[in-house]
Amino acid sequence: MNKLHTLMFTVGLLAGASAHAQLKIEIAGVGSNQIPIAVAAFADESMAPAQVSAIIKADLERSGVFKVIDAGAMSENDPVSYSQWKARGADALVVGSVQKLADGRFEVRYKLHDTVKTAQLSAMNQAAQPKYTRLSAHKIADDIYEKLTGTRGAFATRVAYVSENRGARDYRLEIADADGEAVQVAVRSNEPIISPSWSPDGSKVAYVSFEQRKPVIYVQNLVTGGRKVVVNEKGSNSAPSWSPDGTKLTVALSKDGHTQVYSVNADGGNVRRLSNSNGIDTEPQYSADGQTIYFTSDRSGGPQIYKMSSSGGNATRVTFNGSYNISPRVSSDGKTLAWVSQRDGGYSLYAMNLASGQELRLADGATEPSFSPNGKYIMYATKTGGRTSLAVVSVDGRVKQRLTTQAGNIREPNWGPFQK
CATH class of the missing domain: 2.120.10.30 (TolB, C-terminal domain)
Structure with missing residues (x-):
């Protein structure tokens, strides 16, 4: 032939x-002692080809390690009331924003806050071509997973x-x-x-x-x-x-x-x-x-x-x-x-x-x-x-x-x- x-x-x-x-993913089980984490909709993320916060939420939920709490919409520059988020049951808070750059790339910014220690745990800025917006979101989820579990994430x-x-x-x-x-x-x-x-x-x-x-x-x-x-x-x-x-x-x-x-x-x-x-x-x-x-x-x-x-x-x-x-x-x-x-x-x-x-x-x-x-x-x-x-x-x-x-x-x- x-x-x-x-x-x-x-x-x-x-x-x-x-x-x-x-491929369609169905989750049939969760881990024990899930970490409650609030994830906000990223400011201006609607301009990007992929909804960054939704991808992050899906990654964290799929891991079975986290219990995701909807945090509404917030930017990484908005003031954070740690006591308020702790009262809502969140041990951590994820906030961020998306900005379209002059060269056509999208810059994704994010911060991770620890409401128990009342401190910022991590931050990341990434600029990527539109087709790699999903990858930027996966990398943020990886960073969250690693900072909160001590194990490198595998979402990306x-x-x-x-x-x-x-x-x-x-x-x-x-x-x-x-x-x-x-x-x-x-x-x-x-x-x-x-x-x-x-x-x-x-x-x-x-x-x-x-x-x-x-x-x-x-x-x-x-x-x-x-x-x-x-x-x-x-x-x-x-x-x-x-x-x-x-x-x-x-x-x-x-x-x-x-x-x-x-x-x-x-x-x-x-x-x-x-x-x-x-x-x-x-x-x-x-x-x-x-x-x-x-x-x-x-x-x-x-x-x-x-x-x-x-x-x-x-x-x-x-x-x-x-x-x-x-x-x-x-x-x-x-x-x-x-x-x-x-x-x-x-x-x-x-x-x-x-x-x-x-x-x-x-x-x-x-x-x-x-x-x-x-x-x-x-x-x-x-x-x-x-x-x-x-x-x-x-x-x-x-x-x-x-x-x-x-x-x-x-x-x-x-x-x-x-x-x-």
Whole structure:
């Protein structure tokens, strides 16, 4: 089949227009001990292409950490009565304004006040092109989250996932903001696409395409729209995962018989075997420090999670409960392992404290997990009503969200890194 008919990809993705339906987010749970925060409508925000305060509110509510209180309309320069806001039950107050500059950009200003300490906690001024107004709002929400929780916010990040309509043979690798907005198509194909994986700098996504009638690993540049074949060895080429420094990928290859774990330079050179078993070793994932690789292996009779040095060698078994454990993912702080376990007749998402070995069942009907870059949430695929959609759960299991779309199935999520 002609490659031009098989695969189409956008050039200059970041500047491209949205080409697909937006994701809809439904919140199904909230955290304990929510922080009550008043968010005012920003002065003159109606002139901007996006309502900044509404985006901030939605981000904070979606996190499950905050109880948002409507504060009417205020500018960051208006006097603040801390006692008044404290009496209204708010521990913090967000105020701001929007101004259109002579060069066409919009300047967004904001201040965060602590009504308990009766002091200003933070302030930010951002000038951005109109299309990045939403990003300015997400960055403010990130700042609020970090100042009030001590953990970096992940609202200004992006997610990659696969949207598929098998009947129409339409497969798309799509990129969206973490709130499901600004969906753009990075790759479109008549053949299946699986296993997207973000590069650490957020400029590229590695993925597997079947356009050559076998699984081949590609890397898509999201800035230029260019792409290249990275691994096309004999047999199956699958499960790419980037090293934390972006110089290498771990992959699963069957070039020497059984599928095993290999490393390869980001440009496709220096293919080197890391695992050595008589079974199938697959789904490799680097730890955050790059020193360890977690992977799935059936060397003990059924699929279990193992770990080994990133340079290869002997492997140590990690999971022992249940006879079927796959899809390991490690949080950015290296403290938590997430994976999918088949128990009680279904697939469930589990998380393990790697220091204590304690397990927590987070969600049922789950596959393909991916951590948020701050390690506080896990996105996964789930099937309900005959359709596959995405969902998010906090690592303590309290906060749950579902991301759905009107058309097709969405699956294979991969949460991108923090924006620079």
